[in-house]
Amino acid sequence: xxxxxxxxxxxxxxxxxxxxxxxxxxxxxxxxxxxxxxxxxxxxxxxxxxxxxxxxxxxxxxxxxxxxxxxxxxxxxxxxxxxxxxxxxxxxxxxxxxxxxxxxxxxxxxx
Amino acid sequence: xxxxxxxxxxxxxxxxxxxxxxxxxxxxxxxxxxxxxxxxxxxxxxxxxxxxxxxxxxxxxxxxxxxxxxxxxxxxxxxxxxxxxxxxxxxxxxxxxxxxxxxxxxxxxxxxxxxxxxxxx
Numbered sequence: 001x002x003x004x005x006x007x008x009x010x011x012x013x014x015x016x017x018x019x020x021x022x023x024x025x026x027x028x029x030x031x032x033x034x035x036x037x038x039x040x041x042x043x044x045x046x047x048x049x050x051x052x053x054x055x056x057x058x059x060x061x062x063x064x065x066x067x068x069x070x071x072x073x074x075x076x077x078x079x080x081x082x083x084x085x086x087x088x089x090x091x092x093x094x095x096x097x098x099x100x101x102x103x104x105x106x107x108x109x110x111x
Numbered sequence: 112x113x114x115x116x117x118x119x120x121x122x123x124x125x126x127x128x129x130x131x132x133x134x135x136x137x138x139x140x141x142x143x144x145x146x147x148x149x150x151x152x153x154x155x156x157x158x159x160x161x162x163x164x165x166x167x168x169x170x171x172x173x174x175x176x177x178x179x180x181x182x183x184x185x186x187x188x189x190x191x192x193x194x195x196x197x198x199x200x201x202x203x204x205x206x207x208x209x210x211x212x213x214x215x216x217x218x219x220x221x222x223x224x225x226x227x228x229x230x231x232x
Contacts (some may be wrong), residue, residue, distance in 0.1 A: 002157065033218075037158075044207055045150075045158065047220040056219045088158055096213075097146065099171055100160040 003028060004089055004103035011109040017077040020106045022089030024070050028101055032092045034072040036065055039086045039105075048087075049074060076108075084110045113137045115208045115223035123230050129198050133191040133208030133223060140189050141167060146211040147191045149182060151204040152225075159204075161193065163211075198230045 005023040012018040022034065036049035047056050049065035052072060064075045076083055089103040119131035131149070140147070148163035162172035164182045172180045181194045195202060208223040 035218075035220075037220075039158075044222040044225050045220075046222075050218045050220075054217055056217070086157075090158075090160075097163065097165055097169070097171065099173065100148070100163060102150075102158045102160060105157040 002104040003093060003101040004091070006087075006089060006103035006106045008104065009107045009109065011111055012076075012079045013111045014079055014081065016079045017075060018079060018108065019076075020074045020087050020089075020108070022072045022074070022103050024072075024091065024101075026070055028070075028091050028093040029067065029072055030070040031094075032096065034065065034067050035090045036063075036072075036074045037088045037090065038083075039088065041085075045088065079110055081110045084108055113140075113210060113221055115210060115221060117206060117208050117223045117226035119206075119226055119228065121227055121229060123198055123202075123228060124232050125199055125230055126197055129193075129195040129202065129228060129230075131193045131206055131208075131226065131228070133193075135189045135191070135210075139186075140184060140191065141186055142212075144212050144214055146213065147182070147184065148209045148211065149180075149191075149193045150207045150209050150222075151202075152207070153201070153204040161195075161206075164191065200230050202228070203230045204228060 033051040037045040039045045052067040053065045087106045093099045093101045116134045146165045149161040164170045179196045205225040207225045210221045
């Protein structure tokens with residue numbers, strides 16, 4: 001059972017906009033920035049969104065993040081086949097530099 | 112740009128200690144903005160945070176490890192290490208070395224490619 005709750009699966013057709021939710025509590029998402037990772041098959045996770053809504057260099061602007069209260073969302077617009085992957089949210093539980101927690105992951109399928 | 116490379120034995124016997132090394136190239140591993148850590152992923156499962164070391168000596172570990180984990184930094188070798196004692200089959204996973212960089216203007220991660228560890232007799 002993960003500290004952060006994500007739907008196990010999501011799907012969309014090419015060109016569509018999909019969102020993935022991440023629910024936590026006041027001690028984690030409610031108090032800290034949220035990070036989103038994309039993990040392609042047999043690859044290391046790649047940071048997509050940092051500090052809840054910032055895109056690291058090289059991440060397409062099709063990916064966006066938001067946070068409200070104890071929940072966060074990752075939105076992917078203009079869905080592409082190469083977006084099919086596992087997506088994880090993460091943040092600290094408690095203070096910055098404290099325990100780091102991940103969501104259980106969402107498998108995104110592009111139909 | 113820093114690059115991370117994990118290394119260690121691919122096979123460890125139950126009850127023994129797993130030792131992994133993360134070798135860093137492309138720059139120094141010491142910075143007040145750097146948070147070094149390890150993350151693992153059991154087969155077919157999600158990501159699990161193992162622990163973090165920052166300011167070279169401060170550490171935090173996942174409580175689920177029940178005190179079995181130790182992360183340290185060797186600045187002379189530009190390496191971060193992980194030791195996990197009394198391993199069981201549940202410790203079988205891909206182990207990733209991760210650097211989280213927290214700057215005033217932004218934050219980002221650098222990950223190693225991961226190393227597979229199997230616990231079996």
